[in-house]
Amino acid sequence: MKYADLHPNIRIRIITDFFTDLTQKSIIPFMAIYLSIQIGAGLAGVLLTVNLVASMIVGLWAGYWSDRIGRKKLMVIAQTLQVVALLCLAIANSPWMDSIIVTCLMFLLSSLSSGITVPIANAMIVDVSSEHERHYVYGLQYWTTNVAVTFGALMGGLFFDSFRFLLFSLVCLESIATLFILIFMIRETMDKRALIHAKSSDDPGRSTRPMEALAPIHRNILKTYWSVFQDKRFMVFFTATVLAVSLEFQLDKYIAVRLKSEFSAQLFGSDISGLHMFSLIMIINTVMVALVAIPFSRWIGRFSSRSIMTVGMLLYTAGFTVIAFSNWAWLLISSAVLLTIGELMYAPVRQVMLAGMIPDSDRAAYMAADGLSYNAAALLGSLGLILGAFLPSYAMAGLYVLMGVGALIFFRMVLRKTEEQHQHLTCAEAS
Structure with a gap:
């Protein structure tokens, strides 16, 4: 490509x-x-x-x-x-x-x-x-x-x-x-002609429609989004996204605050504070993305989406879990590398999953609804900062494990459902 x-x-x-x-x-x-x-x-x-x-x-x-x-x-x-x-x-x-x-x-x-x-x-x-x-x-x-x-x-x-x-x-x-x-x-x-002449099919249980059957003009906005949020597969995907992205929102909230208050160490003979370590984690993430994202996405494209998602989410979760409690500089640096690799693996697959599961007739509506998952994740990120004021760091790390594993389970449920539908369609075409 x-x-x-x-x-x-x-x-x-x-x-x-x-x-x-x-x-x-x-x-x-x-x-x-x-x-x-x-x-x-x-x-x-x-x-x-x-x-x-x-x-x-x-x-x-x-x-x-x-x-x-x-x-x-x-x-x-x-x-x-x-x-x-x-x-x-x-x-x-x-x-x-x-x-x-x-x-x-x-x-x-x-x-x-x-x-x-x-x-x-x-x-x-x-x-x-x-x-x-x-x-x-x-x-x-x-x-x-x-x-x-x-x-x-x-x-x-x-x-x-x-x-x-x-x-x-x-x-x-x-x-x-x-x-x-x-x-x-x-x-x-x-296709504007399809837009003009499209006839409605308001069955909320249908997960895909042909491109010719675009959004019914007479269905109002409330019915449209009611249909979107009744789509069980999309809501499982939505929940997985909230859990996964909320880990990312922990980085500049609870994790930054924890490092500032708990971390101090020496690296290469120099004293580094928690804020220095937080900045270093962000720099590692940014530089790795800038240098390897494109060739990495080409390389992982040869593997199955399920394998990429599984390995990616495990690395991503492990990285955030360690950063939630560790005060060892080299372990924090290694974890920053791990979570970045995990993010590079799972994030594009998530987008591919979303693109493949939404019906042609309501593409932009589903994309808008998906955007709400980031707002919900941001809310959880702020909630993590509040919880961190009362819970010890190892308890926050355990919470991150639950969030990451939960996201992985839900993403795999969506992938399994998608594969079953593809197999069903293949069998139907063959017969």
């Missing part, structure tokens, strides 16, 4: 997503600090919560309508809103104007735009990729996202505090370029 062999939409989206992630991550992580200084920590927390909830709601709305009117139109609308938001953010933080009210409102508008774009862009990738391409596509996407996050954080650290106007201006220019690319280069991936 080569990059040039992919559908043009996928090639373009991977490039534009890289620059979008780069610019977004140069703003979002630092906006919380800025708002806390300007309006106080309490109001800043309320605003960030409102942004998150609003983004979730608009994402569900966008997923519903994308399956009915197509992908491109909504993506262009969302990107136009993003350009407006970033332009106003630049003006509101310019040498000629300094408005915290406009900044807050435009930050909300930017969050709404991102909420619309994400499930639709994910559905578009599924629209134009084959099953055998997806391991490579999601491995590549995983790599570009992590690299963009790293350089975005570096760019934000350099420019956000003292050169916000310049930063927002650069981000706005990138957003304008992305808008023109969407308008003139991205092609619609849904």
Whole structure:
């Protein structure tokens, strides 16, 4: 599999997503600090919560309508809103104007735009990729996202505090370029004639439908998502995702706090604190992803999804479990390597599983619902910080084992069900 062999939409989206992630991550992580200084920590927390909830709601709305009117139109609308938001953010933080009210409102508008774009862009990738391409596509996407996050954080650290106007201006220019690319280069991936003439089949138990039977126009948004959340296989997958991703959210919460308060050691003759060790763990994760993600995803593609998921989740869980309680520097470093390898294995397979199990008629709706799993995982990450204040580190490690093994069991249940359905379809075609 080569990059040039992919559908043009996928090639373009991977490039534009890289620059979008780069610019977004140069703003979002630092906006919380800025708002806390300007309006106080309490109001800043309320605003960030409102942004998150609003983004979730608009994402569900966008997923519903994308399956009915197509992908491109909504993506262009969302990107136009993003350009407006970033332009106003630049003006509101310019040498000629300094408005915290406009900044807050435009930050909300930017969050709404991102909420619309994400499930639709994910559905578009599924629209134009084959099953055998997806391991490579999601491995590549995983790599570009992590690299963009790293350089975005570096760019934000350099420019956000003292050169916000310049930063927002650069981000706005990138957003304008992305808008023109969407308008003139991205092609619609849904058959509009099928959208117009589609007839409904509201059977929530059906896991797949032919592409011609797209989303029924008359089924409202509540019925659509009721059908999604009645899909037992998807809900098992949803639960597995929450458990797996919540381990990742422990890293910058409970684990960071524990290392800061408990860890101190010498490494290469130098004293290192818990914060230094936390930074080293993050650097190991980032560098490994940047260097080996793409060749690694190609190499593991020769193995079965069940084997990759099993080994990956075991390594991932083992890494987080050790980091939850150990204060031995070399063991922590080894565990960081293990969890990164595990993440490189399980994360693309998870995306492939999702792409293969969702019905054609409700792709964007399922993608939007899947996005809720990350919000639930973030909530569990915060809960872990609270529990860590009362539980000893070895108890937290035991909890991580339960979460990781639980995620693996649920992922394997989904894989087994998918394999059984494929065998059933094969037998039916043969007969």
